[in-house]
Amino acid sequence: MTDVAVVLSGCGFLDGAEIHESVLTLLALDTHNLSYQCYAPDKPQMDVVNHAAGEPADESRNVLVEAARIARGNIRPLSELDPDSYRAIVFPGGYGAAKNLCNFAVAGADMVLDPQVERVAKAFATRGKPAGYICIAPAMISRIYPQGVRCTIGTDEGTAAALTAMGAEHVACPVDDAVSDERYKVVSTPAYMLAQRISEASAGIGKLIQQIADWL
């Protein structure tokens, strides 16, 4: 059995998975000798952003095909993820998590989950298998766990208010830490919601993966 499924949402923080967070997740898992398999939805990205200009690009890209860049080609469609084959799941952040895994980026507290994300995330939740949500990905937690689930996106008040409106209990958290809800074995960390430098994101993601390792 592979230990951990990692769900990517593209490749690049403005329209896909945050690259540093994704790589730091894989590094932390490997450092703990936890094996992993990357997955992503096989569908068009919500949009494509020119990361040099910070402006929309008139292009169409596929979430899975772009995420494959981070996974060095070793990636599978999220529709093929069998929750019984993994011990835990991790969702790195980036706008892709809020654009391609759900529509929080445009719908806020009225967001809905991508159907495959909903299927797999709820399966890990109901089985009591550990799950980690990084950066903006914790915006999805209230749609997956019972009301009052504890999570963090750091300290941004507007985003925290949206999570509270959806029924989560938001807990403010510094960049180098993580917030766990022991009842549901779900852990979250702010990463680039707060990080000013990559070593800060690494510290928080390290704590998140450590928590998952402790639960396994």
Next chain:
Amino acid sequence: MTDVAVVLSGCGFLDGAEIHESVLTLLALDTHNLSYQCYAPDKPQMDVVNHAAGEPADESRNVLVEAARIARGNIRPLSELDPDSYRAIVFPGGYGAAKNLCNFAVAGADMVLDPQVERVAKAFATRGKPAGYICIAPAMISRIYPQGVRCTIGTDEGTAAALTAMGAEHVACPVDDAVSDERYKVVSTPAYMLAQRISEASAGIGKLIQQIADWL
């Protein structure tokens, strides 16, 4: 003064910069409290590869625009790199280094450097400022330093023979180590020329950045 210039060659190991190597480089620099600025050539990629299928894609992408994904938007055109403004330079690998920074991927030992790469790399060399070349990027070293410069791409005999044909002294090196030429302050490490897992690439890149820090 920013400490280190990092030259990226796109975003994705089959047509651009190897993402893990690039992120691990930034992490190691930041962990050493070395500040960095990313650069990339502002020109079309040699090609675009679908990383899920491992096959060519009928698309055109710009090296700088794609590399900006790794740099979280904080990137400048390589033509603007002033070697007097930095203490050291690092080139992560990936096929992009052999396709977009030079043409080693298609020309082998007959390769030529991108003019801007040649300008900046030679400037650091002639000034005696430390330089790090990762994965396949050391294929460029013989075009920048005097004959007999010591470097490594790991243990691949065909690639090593090409480097020797170009006048370098190739030194076999395990994945978790790096090869230094103290005369020229240039260091190289195999990374994904050999790495089977990300923690192996991290170990070698960590040694490379440690060597650069020791030289500074």
